[in-house]
Amino acid sequence: MTVRIYGIRNCDTMKKARAWLDARGVAYAFYDYAASGIDRSQLARWTREVGWERLCNRAGTTFRTLPESETRDLNESKALDLMVAKPSMIKRPVLTIAGRGTERILVGFSPDTYESALRD
Numbered sequence: 001m002t003v004r005i006y007g008i009r010n011c012d013t014m015k016k017a018r019a020w021l022d023a024r025g026v027a028y029a030f031y032d033y034a035a036s037g038i039d040r041s042q043l044a045r046w047t048r049e050v051g052w053e054r055l056c057n058r059a060g061t062t063f064r065t066l067p068e069s070e071t072r073d074l075n076e077s078k079a080l081d082l083m084v085a086k087p088s089m090i091k092r093p094v095l096t097i098a099g100r101g102t103e104r105i106l107v108g109f110s111p112d113t114y115e116s117a118l119r120d
Contacts (some may be wrong), residue, residue, distance in 0.1 A: 001097060001098070001099035001118075002096075002097070002098040002099065003021070003026055003027065003029070003095065003096070003097050003098075004029045004030075004031060004095070004096045004098075005018065005028050005029070005031070005093050005094070005095050005096075006030075006031045006033055006035075006038070006090075006091040006092070006093060006094040006096070006102060007028050007030075007031075007032070007033065007090075007092035007094075007111050008032060008033070008034040008038050008087070008088060008092060008095065009030075009032050009034070009035070011050075011093075013079075013092055013093065013108070013109050014092055014109075015097070017093045017109040017114070018030065018110055019061050020109070020111055020114060021105040023115075024107060024118075024120060031059070031089040033090065034087050034088060037084075038083070038084065038087055038090070039084070040080055040081075040084050043055070043080050043083055043084065044080060046052050046094060046105055046107075047076060047080065048052070049103075049105045050105055051093060052075075052076040052079045052080065052105055053079075054091070054107050055079075055081060055083070055090060055091055055093040055094075055107060056074075056079045056082070056089060056090070056091070057088075057090060057092075058071075060088065060089060062088045062089050063089055065106070066082070070082065091107050091108055092108075092109075093107075093108070093109055094106070095107075095114065095117075096105055097117055097118065102114075104117055104120075
């Protein structure tokens with residue numbers, strides 16, 4: 001099983017998720033998409049799995065400060081463009097669990113959901 005966690009290093013929710021994984025001895029790779037960026041193909045793959053509405057953080061400060069012209073009539077393509085340009089608009093964390101030819105993608109942090117996903 002390969003576990004990766006994507007997000008922004010100093011995000012409080014990211015800190016909680018990483019602390020939870022560390023406390024349970026779960027080995028993972030951390031990818032800081034604020035520092036390194038993220039490509040559209042990666043986001044599109046996640047979107048196919050969880051939906052762009054779940055992946056795009058429309059409640060966050062970055063989204064709320066955008067001009068209405070950028071957020072009006074938001075659809076998947078526009079959301080992907082915005083998330084590539086402004087990775088802080090991606091909900092965090094995104095946890096991927098790969099193994100046995102499948103990959104599971106979790107968005108956000110929930111101890112119960114992580115526990116269940118990592119047990120399977």
